Amino acid sequence: MAQDNTPGNHQDDKQKDLLINKSDGTNKYLTTNQGIKINDDNNSLKAGERGPSLLEDFILREKITHFDHERIPERIVHARGSGAHGYFEVTNPIPQFTKAGFLQEVGQRTPVFTRFSTVAGSRGSTDLARDVRGFSVKFYTQEGIYDFVGNNIPVFFIQDATKFPDLVHAVKPEPHNEIPQAASAHDTFWDFISLMPESTHMIMWLMSDRSLPRSYRMMEGFGVHTFRFINEQNESHFVKLHWKPKLGTHAVVWDEAQKISGKDPDFHRRDLWEAIEMGNFPEWELGVQVIPDADEHKFEFDLLDPTKIVPEELVPVTIIGKMVLNRNPDNFFAETEQVAFHPGHVVPGIDFSNDPLLQGRLFSYTDTQLSRLGSPNFHEIPINRSVSPVHNNQRDGHMRQEINVGRVSYSPNSLGGGCPYQAKIADGGFASFNERVDAHKVRARSESFSDHFGQAKLFYNSQSQTEKDHIVKALRFELGKVETTAIRVRMLGILSQVDTELAQKVALGLRLVVPAVPEQPMNHGVSPENLGGDQEPKSVPSSIEGSQALSMINNPTVKPTIESRKVAIVCADGVDEQAVLDIKSALIKQGAKGCIVAPYNGVVKGDAGGELSVDFTFLTTSSVVFDAVYIPGGFDLNELSEDSDAMDFLSDAYRHCKIIGAQAGGIDLLSATGFASKINNEDEGIVLGRDGDNDAFAANFITAMANHRFWAREATI
Numbered sequence: 001m002a003q004d005n006t007p008g009n010h011q012d013d014k015q016k017d018l019l020i021n022k023s024d025g026t027n028k029y030l031t032t033n034q035g036i037k038i039n040d041d042n043n044s045l046k047a048g049e050r051g052p053s054l055l056e057d058f059i060l061r062e063k064i065t066h067f068d069h070e071r072i073p074e075r076i077v078h079a080r081g082s083g084a085h086g087y088f089e090v091t092n093p094i095p096q097f098t099k100a101g102f103l104q105e106v107g108q109r110t111p112v113f114t115r116f117s118t119v120a121g122s123r124g125s126t127d128l129a130r131d132v133r134g135f136s137v138k139f140y141t142q143e144g145i146y147d148f149v150g151n152n153i154p155v156f157f158i159q160d161a162t163k164f165p166d167l168v169h170a171v172k173p174e175p176h177n178e179i180p181q182a183a184s185a186h187d188t189f190w191d192f193i194s195l196m197p198e199s200t201h202m203i204m205w206l207m208s209d210r211s212l213p214r215s216y217r218m219m220e221g222f223g224v225h226t227f228r229f230i231n232e233q234n235e236s237h238f239v240k241l242h243w244k245p246k247l248g249t250h251a252v253v254w255d256e257a258q259k260i261s262g263k264d265p266d267f268h269r270r271d272l273w274e275a276i277e278m279g280n281f282p283e284w285e286l287g288v289q290v291i292p293d294a295d296e297h298k299f300e301f302d303l304l305d306p307t308k309i310v311p312e313e314l315v316p317v318t319i320i321g322k323m324v325l326n327r328n329p330d331n332f333f334a335e336t337e338q339v340a341f342h343p344g345h346v347v348p349g350i351d352f353s354n355d356p357l358l359q360g361r362l363f364s365y366t367d368t369q370l371s372r373l374g375s376p377n378f379h380e381i382p383i384n385r386s387v388s389p390v391h392n393n394q395r396d397g398h399m400r401q402e403i404n405v406g407r408v409s410y411s412p413n414s415l416g417g418g419c420p421y422q423a424k425i426a427d428g429g430f431a432s433f434n435e436r437v438d439a440h441k442v443r444a445r446s447e448s449f450s451d452h453f454g455q456a457k458l459f460y461n462s463q464s465q466t467e468k469d470h471i472v473k474a475l476r477f478e479l480g481k482v483e484t485t486a487i488r489v490r491m492l493g494i495l496s497q498v499d500t501e502l503a504q505k506v507a508l509g510l511r512l513v514v515p516a517v518p519e520q521p522m523n524h525g526v527s528p529e530n531l532g533g534d535q536e537p538k539s540v541p542s543s544i545e546g547s548q549a550l551s552m553i554n555n556p557t558v559k560p561t562i563e564s565r566k567v568a569i570v571c572a573d574g575v576d577e578q579a580v581l582d583i584k585s586a587l588i589k590q591g592a593k594g595c596i597v598a599p600y601n602g603v604v605k606g607d608a609g610g611e612l613s614v615d616f617t618f619l620t621t622s623s624v625v626f627d628a629v630y631i632p633g634g635f636d637l638n639e640l641s642e643d644s645d646a647m648d649f650l651s652d653a654y655r656h657c658k659i660i661g662a663q664a665g666g667i668d669l670l671s672a673t674g675f676a677s678k679i680n681n682e683d684e685g686i687v688l689g690r691d692g693d694n695d696a697f698a699a700n701f702i703t704a705m706a707n708h709r710f711w712a713r714e715a716t717i
Helices: 010-020 058-068 161-171 187-194 197-206 254-263 267-277 333-337 356-372 454-461 465-480 485-496 500-510 577-589 637-641 644-655 665-670 694-705 711-716
Strands: 081-090 109-118 133-141 144-151 227-230 236-245 283-292 318-327 350-352 566-570 593-598 603-605 611-613 628-631 659-663 686-689
Touching (some): 058 161, 058 356, 081 267, 081 333, 109 318, 144 236, 161 187, 187 485, 254 465, 254 644, 350 356, 465 485, 465 500, 465 711, 566 644, 628 644, 628 665, 637 644, 659 694
Parallel strands (some): 566 593, 628 659
Antiparallel strands (some): 227 350
16 A cells, blocks of 8 residues: 655654654653653762762763763853963962962962853853853962862852753753853743752852953952862861952943943953053962861851852951963963863862762863863863873873883783882872761752852842842843743742842832742752752851952952053043143053043044044944043044044943043033033042143042942932
8 A cells, every 4th residue: 555645644744753853851751861760850879968979870970971062162161261371379388288289388389371261152252241250270280280160259050060961051042042142131041040049149149240240350269169178197178269359359230241242242351361461460369268177067058068158257268379360372272272171180188078069070071171172182282281290001092192102001010110100198199088978878968058048148238239239130131031920920039038128129120029938949840859958948047147258349358459440531633632641641650551532543633733642433442341531621522522422432431330530621521411410529430620730630530440430320320
């Protein structure tokens, strides 16, 4: 009987579906790639609830291996980055805590390569996305490579590495249309977050201005996890690692970030490169919070929980050294793109804790490099190569560069004299800390991990009012982009457990009502026995009410400075050239730079017959890429007051709370702006000066600039 090949033949459609191999998980059980039904997809297999993850966890290894190999050749996360060479110098040795050789002597220097990055976007995305920033440092020590692999935010979204593929899948562009790029403001991300209460603390950081850094040079770095320091006596201390920028921690506002993305999507890359080329070498201090093993359980939070910080009021940060970046790469691809970091690259004196997110990362990073760099020999690429000798029995593989001589490539052996032989601990051999582990194998989470809101409250309460307002606006923007109302409502329930007023303000912008009873994640496929702890998220009151270190505006450690800031000097023909030269000179003395912005390229003619070179025009730049604006006197007011680009330039500077200085005719130009009526003596961000009084004006202008922004202006806009 002839086969019926008409379009309506159901048997034919079924065969085509089998060939295409479409899949839909609706109303299906979760399984491994081998079809085994998964009972717990939220916890990796551990030796006890707080114990180390186990290698036998085939579900975790399959999930992360598949995730690691999803995209080539760019990084799956942290694809867009920029890096630089430099050195780390010890200022305060800590041999009482660690035997790591590069931390033993005052003045001891170790070469480093540091890479900064966004997380979610592709290599072609913008630098100014609202996102976490990667902060990774490769130390080329005499004992081998040590990699610090952290972020500019000290906590993370999830507590267990088995959820990392889910997190990244949720925040990446949605798979059906590959939209949006480098943005979390879409349904899949907030759907995931609204069902993961453990993410709440991280969300508060992400919605704050910390996710919009002014510069890589002006952001902190954190190790995120709790690590161990081991000293010569084999004594262990827990440790948290911090990088604190010399220039202070500063950010841009969201409207500014969006405009920078259009005007200069390479803003952070360009800023880092130009600063180093100009000799304004970025600098950070390395600090440590050291906690004796005996104090592991003394806090109201769990040291192994990567969604928690150790407040500096409880354990102060001790500065032990500084990092200076003083050389740009010679080739972006060969160095910045091929550099391979791994939190498992440690030296004797540094070891791991049982943080379940860290435990998964220790497997994942090497696996990722195999896919991205195409070979187990990625350690032989020059940027990854150890400065200390490498001898082992690993051989061959794609793109092998090392030429190993002799007939022996195994151990033990007699033909090669037993070499290379194992090093004793006394000779610098690495030995893992002898931690006692006596527990059942379980897929579970300790009850001490179940506080999901206590530190989120601490962070929010520690912010200035300006910073709180920015968090509200960020949440309104992000959730306003979410199309599914149920997700918005679920997130309002999460926020209500952080701060009632916060939730109400966000709800007001969304025209929704905060739910009286927050929805529980167990209603969406997470069975109660797999939630961990007491099965329901809770909030444990913090022992401190607020922490100034968590605020960028109120942070007492930030020293006012204008070093490496860029000032736009608005000019046109007839400008007071002496005033321009005086302000540029005053800025240079403070380590800052003045750039002339005019309606045209080439030069502007000064009032004394000289000429001043133009750096940018109003068409090729915007005030969003400058830290402040200065308007000298002397030029024809009408030329700029009738230039819409010039007026937008000034209006944006005012709207973004930047310092604006003006003298003589420059004051007249301000009176032609749309914000002229709002300028008064209470706006300390507007600095006015008389004609000829250049020195006094420059001093006042620089003092105002050192405060970064005049945030009180936001209340009047």
